[in-house]
Amino acid sequence: MGKPRLAVWKFASCDGCQLSLLDCEDELLAVAGAVEIAYFPEASSDMQPGPYDVSLVEGSITTAHDAERIREIRRQSGAVITIGACATAGGIQALRNFADVEEFTRAVYATPSFISTLDTSTPIADHIRVDFELRGCPINKHQLLETINAFINRRRPNIPAHSVCVECKRRGTVCVTVARGAACLGPVTHAGCGALCPSYDRGCFGCYGPKELANTESLAAWARDKLGVADKDIQRLHHNFNAWSEPFRSEGDRHG
């Protein structure tokens, strides 16, 4: 049996999540030994046709053409794994979903008629069946390696689903909210970054999106009533890289 065939696809995104694979300086050559990198245009001009065993998908769907393209990728792929906040939540560009896209186009481009774009930026799972969603803006490269390893060995990825708050306790960081009164989304945000921001003396701003059953309403009320955070700033915290994910979406809508 040949090596599993890996493909890496890009939609609307910053390239950072697929760069994570090239940032695995110590592991890249081992990965290239374990899989056949069949399609990865950012890294190779040898673009092999499908089918592929595993497809990594970066970016969100923002054009009619891309909405078609992702269906073809699904047909060509054994497993589809979305990597990063754009692919799993619509990304920062999903802020258009709350606004008038025609006005956005006029604001940026002199000749709006040259631009064809959908009114929304949506996650991949809104369009096709997705086998696994890896979160983060950007993703954690060690979690990416774990996920690839799991899929080529036909096991479940070991990616913890608890909150950033738990990661903070595990590394022994002093709570930035309790000790310094900083607004922090740690209790409602999916783990994966290793609770980075609190270890740099700042509150979490939600790069990994909402965890399961996140009680954003309670946290937001506490931030407003006990910490004196302005509604506008509570909205800004929820409406950034994972703005279109519930419950960040509606929590942000309740403030501002």
Next chain:
Amino acid sequence: MAEQRTIKVDYMARVEGESALDIVIEGDAVKDVKLKIFEPPRFFEALLRGRSFLEAPDITARICGICPVAYQMSAVHAMEDACGVKVTGPLRALRRLLYCGEWIESHVLHIYMLHAPDFLGKHSVVELAAEHPEIIRRGLRLKKTGNEIVGLLGGREIHPINVRVGGFYKIPTKSDFAALAEKLKLARDDALATVSWVSGFQFPDFDQDYEFVCLSHPDEYPYNEGRIVSSRGLDIPVQAFHEHFVEDHVAHSTALHCRLKARGHYKVGPLARYSLNYDKLSPLAKQAAMDAGLGRTCNNPFKSILVRAVEVVYAVDEALRILDTLERPDSPCVEVLPRAGTGFAATEAPRGMLHHTYRLDAEGNIAFAQIIPPTSQNQATIEDDLRHFIAPRLSLPDDQLQWQCEQAVRNYDPCISCSTHFLKLTVERR
């Protein structure tokens, strides 16, 4: 009617983002060259409106996963310009150190992974590694050291979290800096070996008459500060950018083309920086350039890979100099209070000058944002390079012509994710 040839590259590989190249040849004339950027627009300048000035470094980082530090640096300096604050002393030095990390990481990625395969007839770094494992391991090691600077000072390599308007959230410890310096001393040998390796590549004879544009600073090779200068006499403060430059919207690109109002297209990036700031390089970087056969200026875009390698030597050297003389700041940042006004900044991203403009209200809400990335400034020059490059090479078969045209585009390390607001190759012969 003359014979028509079309050379098409539907999806450019080894560049960041989505683009295509269309070249139409009619008889022995190059009829049309289009670098098509179809990367979907993400509307950053629109979605920044209404956000806080403090959010700009975190949001604009997301424009590009390869050079987030550049976006963060242009954003914080523009906000500080708007608010009348100048960050000096060790905080200024640490920002420069962070930028050294990004230059090393981004340049080494491009040299080893994206561009060297063109010169050596390979499709990818993985193919290269099969033949030259030690060379590729050296590249990965050097890249990793760049990422370690960004990781320490920024919190993580992609979309750092430790950059803020006024400085940083937290300053690493003295022992962290000391450990980093030890790694950089080893990286210096790898950087010199990289220049030596790249200097052995075959470069097409292709000197062009460019107007180079970059920052220039009286005391240092430019990163975060300086005046905007050109090889044809432009010398302006960053605040006067819009009086001299204008963006045009063309149908085949979601990236706006930027040009000098007076003289049209120009070139930003390593060749511009090197040719206009050679004197400011460190003695070691100058020596490496001389050993590699470079003069004080370089007008051959195919040698950009060599100039990048020299800039890596400089960045490692400069990072060591900063660490050697660094005094840990008393506070991680200076306070920046918002005020109504407009701020401007330009910094030198790995691919060239990156200009930001923001208008703020009295509470620090962003009312207007304009971001001019390096690739959109270079797009017209890339097309012009291709026209000049193809004309004397029409007798080449399509596959060779296509390979060399793609290589010519990669000379620019184009970043399409950045510029979209880039590339697919089609050569059509009629």
